[in-house]
Amino acid sequence: MTDFSDYNGKYIDLHTHSTASDGSMTPAELVRHAYERGLSAVALTDHDTVAGVEDALEAGIKTGIEVIAGVEISVSLSGWGILACEGGSKWKGDRPVRPDSGGTTPHIRAAGELVMNGTDRTYEPEMHLLGYFFNGDYESILMTLEELRRKREQRNPRIVAKLNEMGFDITMDEVRAKAHGGIVGRPHIARVLMEKGYTASVEEGFDKYLAAGRPAYVKKDKLTPEQGIAAILQSGGVPVLAHPIHLGLPAEQLADVLERLKAAGLKGIEALYSENTPEQTRELLELAEKKGLKVTGGSDFHGSFKPDIEIGVGRGDLRVPGSLLNDLKDAGRRLI
Numbered sequence: 126m127t128d129f130s131d132y133n134g135k136y137i138d139l140h141t142h143s144t145a146s147d148g149s150m151t152p153a154e155l156v157r158h159a160y161e162r163g164l165s166a167v168a169l170t171d172h173d174t175v176a177g178v179e180d181a182l183e184a185g186i187k188t189g190i191e192v193i194a195g196v197e198i199s200v201s202l203s204g205w206g207i208l209a210c211e212g213g214s215k216w217k218g219d220r221p222v223r224p225d226s227g228g229t230t231p232h233i234r235a236a237g238e239l240v241m242n243g244t245d246r247t248y249e250p251e252m253h254l255l256g257y258f259f260n261g262d263y264e265s266i267l268m269t270l271e272e273l274r275r276k277r278e279q280r281n282p283r284i285v286a287k288l289n290e291m292g293f294d295i296t297m298d299e300v301r302a303k304a305h306g307g308i309v310g311r312p313h314i315a316r317v318l319m320e321k322g323y324t325a326s327v328e329e330g331f332d333k334y335l336a337a338g339r340p341a342y343v344k345k346d347k348l349t350p351e352q353g354i355a356a357i358l359q360s361g362g363v364p365v366l367a368h369p370i371h372l373g374l375p376a377e378q379l380a381d382v383l384e385r386l387k388a389a390g391l392k393g394i395e396a397l398y399s400e401n402t403p404e405q406t407r408e409l410l411e412l413a414e415k416k417g418l419k420v421t422g423g424s425d426f427h428g429s430f431k432p433d434i435e436i437g438v439g440r441g442d443l444r445v446p447g448s449l450l451n452d453l454k455d456a457g458r459r460l461i
Contacts, residue, residue, distance in 0.1 A: 135165030135447040138437045139193065140255065140367065140395065140423020143169060144305050145177030146197075147312040149428030151305075152177035155436070156184035156192055164437045165447050168193035168423070170255050173273040174308050175263050193450070194258040196266065197367060198273070198356070199251055201347040207374065207382070252350055253367035255395065255421070256357035259457040266360035269348075274308060276346040281309050287341040288314070288334065293323055311335045312430050327430055351389045358390050363457045365393035365421050369409060370400055376408050383416050392456045397422025397449075399439025419452050421445075 142148035143155045150158060152169055159167035167190060169181040178194045185192030256266070285297050295317050303313035315330030324330045334341040348356065357364040366386060369379055383394065396409035397420070413420045422445035426436040433440060 136163070136437055137166040137168075137445050137447050137450055138164055138423050138426065139166075139168040139195070139257070139421050139445065139450070139453075140170050140197070140398075141167060141426040141436060142171050142197075142428075143177045143181070143307075145169075145174050145307040146171035147308070147310045147427060147430060149430050152181035153184035155426070155428070156181050156190060157188055159436050160188040160190040162435070162437050164190065166191035166193060166450055167436070168195040168255075168257060170195035170197045170423070172197050172308060172310065173199065173270050173277060175266065175270065176307060178263060191450075194261075194263040196256045196258075196263070196270065196357075196362075198254045198256065198270075198353045199345065199347050200254055200350045200353040202252055202350065202372075204349075205382075207372070207378070251345075251347060252353075252372065254350070254353045254357065255365040255367045255423075256360070256362040257365065257453060257457065258360065258362045259454050260361045262361040266356055266362065269356040269360075273348070278309065280343050280345055281311075281314070283343045284311065284314055284335065284341050287343070288318075291334075291340060293318065293321075295321060312427075316430075350386060354386065354390045358460065361457075361460060363392045363419075363453055363460065364390060365395060365419070365453075366391060367395050368398050368400065368425065369394060369396075370398065370405055376412070380412055380416070383412060383418065387416055387418065391418065393419035393421050393453065395422060396420045397443060397445050399424045399434050399443050419456050420449055421453060422449060 138159060141155055143150055143152040145152060148155065155169065156167060169177055169192065171177055173196070175194065175196050181192045182194065281300065282297055285295060285300060288295055299317045300313050301309055303316045311331065312327060315327040315335055318324045318330040318334070319327055324333065333339060336342060354364045372379065374382065394409060394413045396406060396413050401409070410420060422443070424434055424436055424439045424443055425431070426434055438444070
């Protein structure tokens with residue numbers, strides 16, 4: 126198993142979000158922030174868009190930090206027969222929960238569709254794929270991303286309409302203004318709810334109204350995992366499974382999922398992540414080794430939209446060695 130205990134070199138962050146999707150910092154601000162935090166490299170992986178990549182690359186050249194072009198694509202696990210039950214308190218239970226999280230995992234609810242099965246509350250989870258582009262050809266994925274953007278933009282007015290029916294006085298113009306020209310998503314709707322006094326925070330907006338199973342939730346049309354992996358590969362990118370713990374699967378079932386994803390072309394797994402417990406990280410590193418997958422890591426930084434997650438360090442205990450970037454680049458070279 127990969128051992129990072131003696132690593133004393135530079136650190137990196139391969140999972141961040143800017144105002145091009147649902148982060149609070151512009152791409153250039155994010156890159157400068159990564160540099161100021163002492164990182165040697167950072168990947169911009171906005172949701173379903175590469176619109177911020179050029180600005181990030183330019184900022185990287187100016188500040189002297191390596192910037193990797195990336196993207197995070199949401200894919201649907203509908204038809205995979207995967208249901209993660211709500212509840213449980215450790216990795217091998219029904220869903221993962223950090224010991225310091227107060228027994229809750231807020232992102233799990235946002236990562237799947239609520240399914241009622243008698244008295245059991247289960248989630249048909251979605252999956253997120255990270256794509257990393259080292260050969261300067263990330264623009265070839267634009268057609269796929271534009272279709273995803275179109276579907277996302279059809280979804281947002283439906284969410285706002287549901288909120289209006291519930292008595293909330295918000296408009297799509299107000300929501301778009303929060304995106305500053307980038308992709309509009311639920312965090313921007315939650316921001317409007319907060320600023321108009323309907324909720325105390327962005328998180329409360331999700332917990333009460335916008336997360337899966339809540340009254341204003343609208344399911345998002347997505348690619349299948351196989352289609353998402355193929356789109357990244359065909360664009361010269363390296364596909365990686367993002368934050369596996371958000372799937373809420375027991376380790377044995379996750380191993381089966383990884384086998385299926387690897388057969389479709391998956392190259393890596395985000396084994397180092399802000400939400401992981403030490404036990405989860407160990408198990409993910411073991412899975413990566415068993416399945417012959419590259420190890421990656423990132424904070425899932427969103428700026429002020431996730432104030433407890435800092436770039437490069439997550440909640441304070443995350444460290445992603447720069448050597449992992451070399452391994453990822455090697456996987457990219459083998460695709461040429």
